Amino acid sequence: QETGRAGRDGLPSEVLMLYGYEDIALRNRFIEESDAADQRKYMERQKLDALLGLAETAGCRRQVLLSYFGDRCEPCGNCDTCAEPPDLFDGAIAAQKLLSCIYRTGERFGQAYVIRVLLGVEDERISSFGHDRITTYGIGKEHDNRTWRAILRQMVALRLIEVDLSGHGGLSISEEGRRFLREKPSLMLRIPSAPRSTRQQATRKPxxxxxxxxxxxxxxxxxxxxxxxxxxxxxxxxxxxxxxxxxxxxxxxxxxxxxxxxxxxxxxxxxxxxxxxxxxxxxxxxxxx
The missing domain is CATH 1.10.150.80 (HRDC domain)
Known part of the structure; x- marks a missing residue:
């Protein structure tokens, strides 16, 4: 909706969408717990997947948006992914580490806790649960906290990880995630771009x-x-x-x-x-x- 409204008056404009893995989980929960027929739930899942595809794409966002409506265009050259194409990497190993850490910690802890275990943070809570002695403790030091959060968000979007909102955001491995661990396919993920300074962000022309x-x-x-x-x-x-x-x-x-x-x-x-x-x-x- 905001993409359609922005620039309607012909002036320079920007649209910023903010979302996190909790938003994905909440929408999934609404779909699964609704009284709608299975066919309706299937349609709603498809819509959610399309929205996540727009949010997480490494390509032109305009192309993704138009393709949803059966239309095509050349790369727009104006969206953030056209202006600054994101870096991608094969995140299969990182995904395996994250899923393994979720499993080793009992599939009941939230994002912050699991990532702290991956990073090997010395933490009284981690020690009290004995998670400083499991095999996945400290195996994720090649990425920082921000990158792990981006990896986790993308994995939730790919339905490899489920979030139990009724259980305070506990993470668990989905059936797709277990299949991924068995088959170990390649997995191209986005690397989050470095935070831009306020001066760099102020690119919009008045x-x-x-x-x-x-x-x-x-x-x-x-x-x-x-x-x-x-x-x-x-x-x-x-x-x-x-x-x-x-x-x-x-x-x-x-x-x-x-x-x-x-x-x-x-x-x-x-x-x-x-x-x-x-x-x-x-x-x-x-x-x-």
């Missing part, structure tokens, strides 16, 4: 970037006026006018209500309610130039 230099100061003045009105009315700024409308106002610089009414996004109601304030802001800005 709306003012689409304006000529001469109109940007007026655009900012109109934004300030919009914020002033929004705070007074206790509403989000976009309820007053979208950025797209402010850009049009900054470019056209209407001098009357009639001229302002020609701007896209300025209907009769908004013209009557906000027109005088924004026209005054335009006049005031012109006088200060």
């Amino acid at each position: 709306a003012s970037a689409v304006l000529p230099e001469a109109d940007r100061s007026l655009f900012e003045a109109l934004r300030a006026k919009r914020m002033e009105i929004a705070r007074a009315q206790n509403v989000p700024p976009y309820v007053i006018f979208h950025d797209k409308t402010l850009i049009e106002l900054a470019a056209a610089r209407p001098a009357s209500a009639r001229e302002m009414a020609q701007i896209p996004g300025v209907g009769d109601t908004k013209l009557e309610r906000y027109g005088p304030a924004f026209l005054a802001a335009i006049v005031e800005h012109a006088a200060s130039d």
Whole structure:
């Protein structure tokens, strides 16, 4: 839904989806515990798998999204996986270690605990359970905590691991996971990219970037006026006018209500309610130039 909404006004936009293995487990639980017919449950599982495929893909996200609806496209060159293709590695050995650690610890502990065992962390709780003496203690030091969490999330998405939400998030090995341990196939997994600095993350161009230099100061003045009105009315700024409308106002610089009414996004109601304030802001800005 957000992918469809972002950029609808023609301005630069970004969509960020955050999810974890608990979300996958919760959705699975909803499906399995519902009163729906088996065919309906099967359809819901297929939908969930498609969503996880979009989230975990190493390829173009637009291609994955369109393929779900039976359409095709060339790589978009705009999504995160196109802009910065993720590194992949054969995670078969890592997956075997993780599954073995889940098994050796009794298939009842959560993500944080199992990963601490894999990393060989000296922990009073681990010692009290005797898990500092099992064969999987400390065998995962080639990866850090963040990478193990990414591996685990992908394995949950692949249905190799099950999460018991009713049992405080305990991890267990699914039938698919047991089959994986027996057959030991290759398993290509994503390596999580290094955290980017705040400066690197701030790559989105502001709306003012689409304006000529001469109109940007007026655009900012109109934004300030919009914020002033929004705070007074206790509403989000976009309820007053979208950025797209402010850009049009900054470019056209209407001098009357009639001229302002020609701007896209300025209907009769908004013209009557906000027109005088924004026209005054335009006049005031012109006088200060």
